[in-house]
Amino acid sequence: MFDKVLIANRGEIALRIHRACHEMGIKTVAVHSTADAQAMHVRLADETVCIGPPPARASYLDASAILSAATITGADAIHPGLGFLAENADFAAAVEEHGFAFIGPAPEHIRLMGDKVRAKAEAIRLGIPVVPGSPQAVRDAAAAEAAARLIGYPVLLKASAGGGGRGMKLAGNAGDLARLLPLAQAEARTAFGDDAIYLERFLDRPRHIEVQLLGDGKGDVIHLGERDCSLQRAHQKLLEEAPAAALDPAARERLTRLAVTALRELHYRSTGTMEFLYQDGEFYFIEMNTRLQVEHPVSEMTSGVDIVREQLRIAAGMGLGYRQSDIALRGHAIECRINAENPEHFRPSPGRVSEYHAPGGFGVRVDSALYQGYTVPPYYDSLVAKLIVHGDTREECVMRLRRALGEYVIGGIETTIPLHQRLVEDPEFRAGAYDIGWLERFLGPRR
């Protein structure tokens, strides 16, 4: 096992990794910008190195400063955390070239999954379903109708050159399609100078469901179940839970088997998450995240597996500490992301934390680097805490979450706690009846 690990990150995730290291007897090196000299991950680390000024590109994204810090402190390995350099294949390769272990996936897998077009092609090759679409542009009504029949209505018409919703039309049947194709082509031509249109199945109320995976890099892969992360605002997850209420055991078995089989074939190493849209009993691959995720504690609570500890074991060449048959998923877990933001219009709210009291008690976990007197700097992500609760059933879990949110005091800055309190009182949320558009609709009238 490693003697000393450098944690190339900040905030709650740096603290999360520090905790796993110390429980394994591993010394930690914290790197930090000048803005983070008083941060909790710095205060608790065995050694600290200031690597640059506040802007992330000059500190937490400065690969050479981080590698120099690892050199002067004699670290054996580097954990990139999440965000910053965690999915930068060149950084992962540089870490290994400089003789340190990279606590994460192989650089080629980071590169493969980071390229969305290649990742989708690889998913198809590995037998994973993707959102059905026309393989190439449809030039006329006849070609469009033939493609739409194969895909299934409703279909979305999208500009090949496009983005941002321009040239995008929704066709519910063949009549719509014949009428909308020329319009979409004209819009695409005007907007992008190219009238190529392709078709894709339109999912009107999908859920976002993802599978937590761990691989040893030699072909052994296990899963820790799925998470439902459908509660999103502006593509940012706000609350995650496991298991996903929408899946029955057969669907869960099908999903996890698909994901595990694919990663076995890749000989995937370390932790990763495969993300899917789920609607009408079908899964569609969106992307794979080749790193630890913000919401990983949800799966830790239901599986009892410390995912960061497993990452450290795998990177040290000790393999997985569990077989799939050792994993018994138990109860229900929910994570609330607490951001330093106004809970209604989401404007960031950095500043000094004047009071701090974290909830506790049975089944409650708080991952946060906050403390009373700490100043949340304005330079970085607004996530300041994660409240994770576990219960035997979803009902028990939601009641515990409600109780814990009521105890949580973060004074001096605005946070999203009041929004989570509104959520847990909502009948639809309590029934688990939501899709990826639900939160935006829930927030809509108040903005």
Added chain:
Amino acid sequence: MKLAGIFGARRPPLAPDSEMIRTLAGLLGETGLTEIEYAIGDHRIRVAREPAAEHPPATNGHAPAMPPAASSAAGETPTANGAMPAGTVTSPVVGIAYLAAEPGASPFARPGDAVEAGQTLLIIEAMKVMNQIRAPRAGRIARIFIEDAQPVEYGAPLMLIE
């Protein structure tokens, strides 16, 4: 300037360790640092020789004498920091500082030397690249805060030019 643990020794005993404090105080004088905080786990010893701020001050990222090689200093920590005197040259990178071009060679600058603006004061090795640290202005070297081959972090005080 915080160098917690860079002196990387064994876990300190639980009781206040007068010998350790004496050693650190000696290091303060030797290195010219104003403050050393030594921490392993929960145990922390801080020695300072100027009245410092309420908390150990953040590494100064706003030294008036930032070398030309430094990244943009705009929008930096607003916290006041009186610990570093004006004219302090700080490190723009993390790395290993060398006072001479090669082992045994005479140093680029000695205390008392007059230096021209742009003159090389020392070298900091970062990722096998030798970064020349140049004098931001003409003056006299009043202090050298580091030893040869010492690891330095971003913002570490290197020399004082008067």
